[in-house]
Amino acid sequence: MRVALFVTCVNDTLFPGTGQAVVTLLRRLGCDVDFPMAQTCCGQMHLNTGYLAEGRRLARHFADVFAGYDAVVVPSGSCAAMVREQYPKLARAASDGHGGHGGHGGHEGHGGHGDHGGHGTGGGPVPSGAVGGYEPRAGEPAPPAGESAEAGPRVYELSEFLLDVLGTEDVGAYFPHRVTYHPTCHSLRGLRLGDRPLRLLERVRGLELVPLPESEECCGFGGTFAVKNPAVSAAMCADKVRNIMDTGAEVVCATDNSCLMHIGGTLRRQRTGVRTMHLAEILAATEDPAKTAAAGAARGVAEDAATTAGEGGAVTREGGAVTGKDGATAGDDSAVTGEDGR
Numbered sequence: 135m136r137v138a139l140f141v142t143c144v145n146d147t148l149f150p151g152t153g154q155a156v157v158t159l160l161r162r163l164g165c166d167v168d169f170p171m172a173q174t175c176c177g178q179m180h181l182n183t184g185y186l187a188e189g190r191r192l193a194r195h196f197a198d199v200f201a202g203y204d205a206v207v208v209p210s211g212s213c214a215a216m217v218r219e220q221y222p223k224l225a226r227a228a229s230d231g232h233g234g235h236g237g238h239g240g241h242e243g244h245g246g247h248g249d250h251g252g253h254g255t256g257g258g259p260v261p262s263g264a265v266g267g268y269e270p271r272a273g274e275p276a277p278p279a280g281e282s283a284e285a286g287p288r289v290y291e292l293s294e295f296l297l298d299v300l301g302t303e304d305v306g307a308y309f310p311h312r313v314t315y316h317p318t319c320h321s322l323r324g325l326r327l328g329d330r331p332l333r334l335l336e337r338v339r340g341l342e343l344v345p346l347p348e349s350e351e352c353c354g355f356g357g358t359f360a361v362k363n364p365a366v367s368a369a370m371c372a373d374k375v376r377n378i379m380d381t382g383a384e385v386v387c388a389t390d391n392s393c394l395m396h397i398g399g400t401l402r403r404q405r406t407g408v409r410t411m412h413l414a415e416i417l418a419a420t421e422d423p424a425k426t427a428a429a430g431a432a433r434g435v436a437e438d439a440a441t442t443a444g445e446g447g448a449v450t451r452e453g454g455a456v457t458g459k460d461g462a463t464a465g466d467d468s469a470v471t472g473e474d475g476r
Contacts, residue, residue, distance in 0.1 A: 155418035211321025310340030314383040355396035
């Protein structure tokens with residue numbers, strides 16, 4: 135089976151170890167894994183903030199880059215949901231002569247807060263009254279209906295691919311730690327992953343899986359929601375961290391690194407000692423403790439550098455830029471690179 139890894143922007147920029155873990159895992163399971171170097175962003179952050187022309191161009195590019203593969207594996211419930219849910223809508227709108235469909239439920243996680251809930255306009259500069267939420271400007275390119283729509287069905291979030299395509303629950307992992315699992319909003323409500331990640335974690339040797347109280351509650355990230363509503367975002371994350379602490383877990387696991395980065399920033403600022411790890415990193419772990427320790431250290435560095443520095447874990451903005459903990463800035467809130475960074 136010829137498989138392509140779509141690593142996503144946040145993983146490529148801040149958590150490359152997650153992409154490496156996916157490749158290690160899939161090759162261990164007998165897959166021929168490619169990494170198309172021409173891949174870029176899926177366009178979610180553009181679509182969410184109203185830059186629909188830019189989002190549509192990225193959708194077309196995605197379809198071109200990943201054409202011909204048997205499957206495209208994505209270590210992100212959010213980006214997988216973007217491709218599967220929004221690309222066909224963009225394609226249908228293009229074929230009908232309209233520009234697209236605004237908004238996607240937020241950035242790595244959401245349905246339900248402010249501008250990132252449901253399928254609204256995304257809070258961006260979308261003309262009112264337009265069919266499908268958007269009327270294209272003159273000369274603006276649109277993805278052919280067949281291209282973007284065709285790419286969607288071949289795209290799988292990692293746990294979907296392992297269980298639904300490869301048909302395996304035991305991937306040969308070893309991770310002797312107490313772990314709790316946070317279902318991110320897009321994986322839970324968009325992709326409806328259900329218990330797939332839990333079934334995989336239950337088969338990891340040495341791992342003690344403990345339930346997370348109020349697990350279906352959002353962590354408060356939601357991409358640009360965390361920028362535009364920092365106080366609410368921080369309060370939601372505080373609730374999530376309190377529930378994580380109640381489990382006594384050493385590690386909190388999820389399918390989306392930007393949500394983990396949001397949670398991890400609060401965990402680290404409170405000096406809880408609880409680590410965050412992507413599902414792929416746990417499933418790729420073996421009995422080599424040095425590699426596991428190195429992966430954890432790398433995540434800590436990324437979280438220190440990239441999580442935002444607002445009070446209680448909220449994000450702050452200076453002059454329209456998103457400012458990170460160590461003073462690093464990351465552009466405007468249409469591309470929250472360094473905090474959300476998708």
